[in-house]
Amino acid sequence: MTMFHHSLFVLIFIVAAFAAGKKLSLNTENSMLLSAVTGLVAHIFLPKGVDPRSVLPFAEAIRHLVEGAFTYFDVCLIFMTATFFMALYKEAGGVAFIVRRIVINFHNRRSVCLLLLVLVMMIPGAITGSGATTVLTVGSLVGSVLLAMDVPANKRVALIFLLAAMSAACPPINLWAMMAAAGANMPYVGFARPLGLLSVTGALFAAFWLAGKGKPVDMHKALSTLPEVPEGWNWRRAGAPFLVLAALVLAGRAFPYSFPVLGLPLIFMISALAVFVISPSRLPLFRVAQHTVKILLGLVSIMVVVGVLIQVMTLSGVRGLLSLAVVTLPLSVLFFTLWMILPISEGMLQYAVAPLFGVPLIMLFNMKGLDPVVSLAAWSVMWPLGDCLPPTAVVGRAAVMELDFEGDYYRGFVKTALPVMAFILLLSTLFMVYSKEISQVIGG
Amino acid sequence: MNIRTAKLIILLFAGSCAAIAGSLFKEHMEYKEAVVASPFLSEVRKLSDYSDAVKGSVNDANVYIFNGPTPGGTVVLLGGTHPEEPVANLSAQIFTENVHPVQGRVIVINRINTSASMATRMGEAYPRFYHISTPWGVKKWRYGDRLATPLHSWPDPEVYVHYPSGQNLAYMDVRNANRTWPGRHDGLLCERTNYALMELIRKEKADIVMDFHEAELEYAVENTIVVHEKGQSVAAMASMMLTSQTFDVPIGMEFSPKALHGLSHREVGDHSDAVSYLVEVAEPMLDRIRGITDEELLMSGKDRFVMKAGEYKLLYSPIDESGWPVEKRTARHVATLMTILQVNNMLAPEKTIILEGIPDYREITENGLGAFFQNPDEAPQERVFYD
Numbered sequence: 166m167t168m169f170h171h172s173l174f175v176l177i178f179i180v181a182a183f184a185a186g187k188k189l190s191l192n193t194e195n196s197m198l199l200s201a202v203t204g205l206v207a208h209i210f211l212p213k214g215v216d217p218r219s220v221l222p223f224a225e226a227i228r229h230l231v232e233g234a235f236t237y238f239d240v241c242l243i244f245m246t247a248t249f250f251m252a253l254y255k256e257a258g259g260v261a262f263i264v265r266r267i268v269i270n271f272h273n274r275r276s277v278c279l280l281l282l283v284l285v286m287m288i289p290g291a292i293t294g295s296g297a298t299t300v301l302t303v304g305s306l307v308g309s310v311l312l313a314m315d316v317p318a319n320k321r322v323a324l325i326f327l328l329a330a331m332s333a334a335c336p337p338i339n340l341w342a343m344m345a346a347a348g349a350n351m352p353y354v355g356f357a358r359p360l361g362l363l364s365v366t367g368a369l370f371a372a373f374w375l376a377g378k379g380k381p382v383d384m385h386k387a388l389s390t391l392p393e394v395p396e397g398w399n400w401r402r403a404g405a406p407f408l409v410l411a412a413l414v415l416a417g418r419a420f421p422y423s424f425p426v427l428g429l430p431l432i433f434m435i436s437a438l439a440v441f442v443i444s445p446s447r448l449p450l451f452r453v454a455q456h457t458v459k460i461l462l463g464l465v466s467i468m469v470v471v472g473v474l475i476q477v478m479t480l481s482g483v484r485g486l487l488s489l490a491v492v493t494l495p496l497s498v499l500f501f502t503l504w505m506i507l508p509i510s511e512g513m514l515q516y517a518v519a520p521l522f523g524v525p526l527i528m529l530f531n532m533k534g535l536d537p538v539v540s541l542a543a544w545s546v547m548w549p550l551g552d553c554l555p556p557t558a559v560v561g562r563a564a565v566m567e568l569d570f571e572g573d574y575y576r577g578f579v580k581t582a583l584p585v586m587a588f589i590l591l592l593s594t595l596f597m598v599y600s601k602e603i604s605q606v607i608g609g
Numbered sequence: 610m611n612i613r614t615a616k617l618i619i620l621l622f623a624g625s626c627a628a629i630a631g632s633l634f635k636e637h638m639e640y641k642e643a644v645v646a647s648p649f650l651s652e653v654r655k656l657s658d659y660s661d662a663v664k665g666s667v668n669d670a671n672v673y674i675f676n677g678p679t680p681g682g683t684v685v686l687l688g689g690t691h692p693e694e695p696v697a698n699l700s701a702q703i704f705t706e707n708v709h710p711v712q713g714r715v716i717v718i719n720r721i722n723t724s725a726s727m728a729t730r731m732g733e734a735y736p737r738f739y740h741i742s743t744p745w746g747v748k749k750w751r752y753g754d755r756l757a758t759p760l761h762s763w764p765d766p767e768v769y770v771h772y773p774s775g776q777n778l779a780y781m782d783v784r785n786a787n788r789t790w791p792g793r794h795d796g797l798l799c800e801r802t803n804y805a806l807m808e809l810i811r812k813e814k815a816d817i818v819m820d821f822h823e824a825e826l827e828y829a830v831e832n833t834i835v836v837h838e839k840g841q842s843v844a845a846m847a848s849m850m851l852t853s854q855t856f857d858v859p860i861g862m863e864f865s866p867k868a869l870h871g872l873s874h875r876e877v878g879d880h881s882d883a884v885s886y887l888v889e890v891a892e893p894m895l896d897r898i899r900g901i902t903d904e905e906l907l908m909s910g911k912d913r914f915v916m917k918a919g920e921y922k923l924l925y926s927p928i929d930e931s932g933w934p935v936e937k938r939t940a941r942h943v944a945t946l947m948t949i950l951q952v953n954n955m956l957a958p959e960k961t962i963i964l965e966g967i968p969d970y971r972e973i974t975e976n977g978l979g980a981f982f983q984n985p986d987e988a989p990q991e992r993v994f995y996d
Contacts, residue, residue, distance in 0.1 A: 168900045168913050208901075216911055219736065219903035224629050229734055231630030236732040239759070337767075346779060348897065350755075350828075353768075353779040414767055421770035426783075426797065428764020472732060480734035482900035485914045489898045493921045520732065524897045528827040529923060 168214035172482035178207040179474070179483065183556070193557050194466040201474040205230065208481035221480075233476025237468040237516065240294075240340060244465060246433035247293035249457045251302035253437050254406060256453050257444035260285075262398040264306045265391055268313070272382035275314065279372045282307050283328060287368060290332025292410070294340035296549055296560040297464050299329040304567040306391065313387030316376045318572055323582035324375040326564040330549040331368035331589075333560075336360045337414075338429075340516055342545040345523025351537065358607045359542035363596060367546065367589040374585050397445030409439040464559055471517040478521075488525040496533055499526075500598050504590040507547040512554030519548065530600070539600035539607075543593040550586050553579055637737040638727045641995035642750055643985035644671070644702060644719060647966065649709045651676040653994060656718070659812055660805035662794045667724045667761050668802040671994055672809065673705045673717045681713025682816040682960030684950065685809070685883070687873070689720030690786045692753025693730060694823035694892060695739055695907065696935060698996075699750075700942035701821060703981055704967065713962030716813055719996045721806060722786035724761040724798060726753035736904040741935075743979030745987070752907065756784035762798035772796065774870040782871070787820065787887075790876035807880055815883040816960045817953060820873040821942050823892035826915055826924040833861035834945065835887040837878025843956060844886060847948040855944055855970050858891075858927060888945050890938045891926040908935045940973035 166174075182203035186196025205226055254260060263285060271278040286307055290299040304325045311321045333339070336357040346353045413432045416424045427435070441448055478484040491499070491506070503526075510518040523544060531537045553561030561578070564570070570578060596603055646653070654672045657664035688701025701719045708715050720726055729735035729752060740747045759765075762784050769783040770776070772793045782788040783797050792804030810818055817840075824831050836844035844862045852859040865874035865885070877885035893899055893912040900906075900914040910933030919928050926933075947967060954961045968981055985993045 172900060213901055214913070216913070217905055217909075218901060219905045221903070224633060225736075227626050228630040228633045228737075231626055232634075232729070232731055233734075238731075239765075343779070347781055351779070352777070352782065354777045417766050418768060418770060421766070421775075422772055422793065422796075426764060426766045429767055431764065432767070475732050476734050479732065480902050482902070482914065485897070485899045489914050489917060492898065492918065492923060520897070525827070528825075528897075531829065532827075532923065532925075 166212040166214060168216065168482055169486065171211050171213045172486040174211055175204050175207045175481040176483045176486065179204040179478070187556060192463075194463065194470050196556070197467070197470040197474055201230070201233075201470065201477045204474070204477045204481060204483065208477065229476050229480055230473055233473040234469045236472030236475060240516070241465045241468050242430045243293060243433070244295055244298065244461055244468075245457065246430040246437070247289070247295070248298045248301065248461055249454060250406070250410075250433045250437040250440065251289050251298060252457045253440045253448060253450070253453050255302055255306075257440055257446070257448055258392070258394045258398055259403050259406070259440065260303055260306050261392045262394045262403050264310055265388060265394060268310055268382060268384055268387045268391070272384040272387065275379065275381055276377070278310070278314070278382055279376060282310060283368050283372050286325075286328040287332045287335055287365075288407075290329060291335040292338060294333055294338035294343070295464070296329035296333035296552055297461075297563050299332045300325060300560060300563040300567055301460050304329065304564060308568045309390040310382070310387055311376060312390060313384075314376060314382045315379045318568075318570060319577045319581040320375040322564050322568050322570040322572075322578045323585070324371055325568060326553050326561055326578070327371040327375075327582055327585055328368050329560050329564065330552055331364045331371065331546075333549045334360060334367070334546040335364040339545050341519040341523065341548045342541050344516060344519040345527060345541055345545070348520040348524035349527040349537075351527065355538045356542050356545075359539045359596065359603070360545060362607065363542065363546040363589070363593055366592065367585075370588055371585045374588075375581070395446045402443045402445070405443045406436050406439040410436040467515055467557060467559065471515050474514070475517045475521065484521055487521060491522050492525045492529045500594065503544065503597065504547060504594050507544055508551030508554060508586075508590070511548045511551030512557055515557055515559065519545075534601065535597075536600035536604035539604045540597045543596040543600070546593045547590055550589060553582065633737065634728065637729075637751060640738070640749070640751055642719075644673075644994045644996055645706055645983035645985050645988040646673055646992045646994060647675065647706055647708050648992070649675050649966075650992060656802070656805045656809065659808040660794065662792070662801040663805045666798060666801065667727070668722060668757075668798060670718050670720055670723060671996055673719075673994075675708050675710045675715040675717075677710035677712045677714060677963070679712040682953070682957070682962045683714040683716065683813055684817040684819065684962050685813065685815045686715065686717045686946070687721050687806070687818065687820045688718065689726060690722055690820055690873070691755045691822060692720070692722065692726035692751065693735065693755050693895065694821075695750065695752060696823050696890060696892070696938040696942060697821035699935070699939045699978060700946075703939065703943055703978075706983055707966045707968065707981055708964055709966035711963040711965055713960070714813075715962070715964060716809070716815070718806075721802060722757055722799065723996065724757035725755065725784070725786070726751045728754055728758040728760065730754040734902040736907065739904050739907055741979050741982065742977070743982050743984070745984040748979065748982050756781055757786070757798050759784070771871045772800065776870045778871060787822070787873055788871035790871055790873050791880040807877070810877060810881045810883050815881065816957075817949070817962075818873065818877045818883045818885045819946050819949070820885070820887040822887055822889050823895065823938065824889045825895035825897070826891050826893060826926040826928060827896055827898070827918070829925050830863065830889055831925040832858055832891055833863050833889050834949075835863045835865055835874045835889070837865050837874055837885045839878050840884035840886060843884070843949055843952045846952045847945065850952070851945060851948050855948075856941060860941070860945065886949060888942055890941050891928070891933045892938065893928065893933055910934050910938065936974050936977055939978055940970045943967060943973060944970040
């Protein structure tokens with residue numbers, strides 16, 4: 166047995182264990198954990214090829230499991246604090262205030278209304294890098310307005326998902342690009358323009374394709390479905406927490422050598438404190454914090470378990486095998502298949518695909534003379550589209566849950582989203598193929 | 610079994626795993642590497658003797674100073690910038706344990722980013738230690754991460770703005786000791802470390818600074834000397850001599866890009882009188898397409914997945930069945946530095962540095978590295994130090 170066979174068999178064990186876990190009705194997180202542990206056991210016991218190998222003591226095997234669990238610890242902290250901030254803002258009535266204002270002011274101007282809803286949807290994901298956070302914080306409210314705009318259920322849930330996906334891709338925080346760039350020792354610099362261009366175009370296309378046509382918003386119907394806003398809200402109050410957030414982020418950039426380094430988790434917590442201060446009503450901080458942890462438990466669990474799985478895959482050579490399989494494909498084949506490979510792999514592994522495929526692809530594209538920044542930006546817009554695909558389907562599931570969607574997941578929601586997804590994938594593929602030329606135009 | 614019992618069992622299992630792993634993390638973090646300085650050691654100072662920026666921090670490294678009997682130039686050797694590149698600190702330590710300065714001075718720091726050597730890189734499945742057989746037993750070193758651990762430097766800024774250029778870099782690069790040159794007195798850990806190192810370089814009036822590194826074979830800057838423009842003639846001649854006379858795989862020479870800030874080959878040359886060099890050698894362990902990850906790969910540099918990528922012309926360095934063993938990688942770095950000194954002595958005789966006691970390329974590759982490390986248990990205790 167060669168090392169290729171070893172890694173291939175470990176991969177087969179990992180896939181089989183995952184499938185068995187699902188068959189036994191385990192949730193995705195536990196199925197992944199089962200597959201990681203099975204992969205580790207298989208790695209220990211299967212022959213490893215002709216070359217000498219180091220012994221892996223039991224305690225070290227355990228250490229790999231625990232160490233892997235912390236791979237995305239910082240990302241989880243950002244998720245938790247950012248979602249807490251947005252959840253508190255929602256609880257205070259800030260989100261409802263903004264959405265109601267949009268409806269009242271622009272109900273007879275469907276396009277403007279849509280544009281503003283896109284803006285509302287893009288902000289949470291852009292600042293957290295998480296589509297799930299977008300859906301969980303503003304998804305249901307925007308969904309209510311879409312209902313009032315007579316957008317059918319399939320289109321509503323598809324649009325909420327697509328906007329959430331594009332918000333996660335939108336700069337400044339794109340976790341896929343950040344993780345892949347870090348893995349390739351490449352600065353996370355120059356991504357704002359290509360990411361912004363692709364994600365905003367994708368979001369606008371989704372909004373107008375799925376909800377552009379229809380009668381004007383029924384203001385009374387829309388307002389009746391939206392939660393009441395506590396007395397005392399105005400634009401100044403509504404803008405204050407975001408002003409604090411922006412000020413803290415920008416201060417770090419404007420005065421990098423004198424302003425203390427706060428870190429994104431603390432910035433979000435200070436912004437949450439601003440929500441608490443400006444809220445016209447007293448906020449149940451502890452209950453919101455509890456609720457935040459509860460709604461994020463699935464997502465954070467996946468991040469933890471994906472870290473474990475990646476560590477086991479790296480240890481056993483599976484990561485190398487998969488990466489090698491991708492980078493040894495001819496470039497033309499990659500151009501024609503990445504639009505499919507990336508979303509599907511995202512559905513399987515979530516953010517872990519960024520270091521898994523992103524890093525070797527960066528190296529390959531760089532070697533072939535393509536622009537790695539624009540290319541990575543293009544992949545980083547393709548990846549989140551896979552968040553409605555099995556087995557994880559984190560954002561898709563969240564959208565269905567938040568909108569109380571009762572239709573068919575695949576034939577209803579996913580099928581409706583497909584044309585828009587195809588457009589975004591095509592656009593991203595063109596960015597990738599012509600990355601060099603595009604970087605000269607927009608700067609990569 | 611009811612759900613509470615099941616939860617308790619899971620909690621106990623997870624707690625046991627955490628306890629086992631925690632004890633290993635602690636062992637890794639607390640392990641101290643013995644260094645037996647050569648008998649020609651003049652003094653050992655702390656990095657904080659040059660600047661209080663690192664005083665009390667984990668990166669307050671030992672600075673080994675060797676003064677020759679005859680005045681000449683001063684060379685500063687930096688090891689352990691990226692502790693996932695073990696040949697960097699091994700090469701530095703070869704000098705610390707063997708050097709006999711005949712003319713000029715040598716100043717060595719085996720690990721400039723100790724913090725990064727105290728934990729491995731999460732998700733990369735690295736071993737915690739690596740070992741080298743010596744005539745007197747097995748010697749052990751910490752294997753580490755590329756970046757200082759967040760346990761010592763956290764949080765990271767949202768975007769790392771390099772000082773003083775203002776260039777934006779990835780947030781985690783603020784923990785990368787080769788992105789934070791020339792450093793900042795009041796900055797984060799690596800910025801402070803590099804500030805203190807710059808103070809050392811300036812106060813000791815260093816003429817040459819060498820920063821040892823390794824790189825993945827997929828990476829374009831490979832098997833090369835990256836040099837500040839002040840050292841182009843020396844580096845070019847050293848590269849030609851090594852390629853034609855010593856190495857089986859050629860070593861190239863590249864100029865330090867002027868627009869890329871934070872790296873030693875750029876900033877040390879710009880902010881001091883020293884000429885800065887950085888050397889890279891192939892380390893298959895760093896390739897993301899590698900196969901099984903273990904200490905054997907780290908030391909032998911043999912990997913069939915990386916070889917396969919080579920067949921597809923995806924690498925910037927050759928690799929075959931013999932791999933890139935640690936002896937060969939270290940020997941290249943040691944020989945490169947010695948050749949640079951040799952050429953520099955010809956071009957700047959007033960800054961001559963003559964070192965003896967350093968094994969040559971053939972000696973290291975044939976005898977292995979273990980032959981050049983001394984037994985700390987038998988060495989005079991005044992020459993034994995811990996990094």
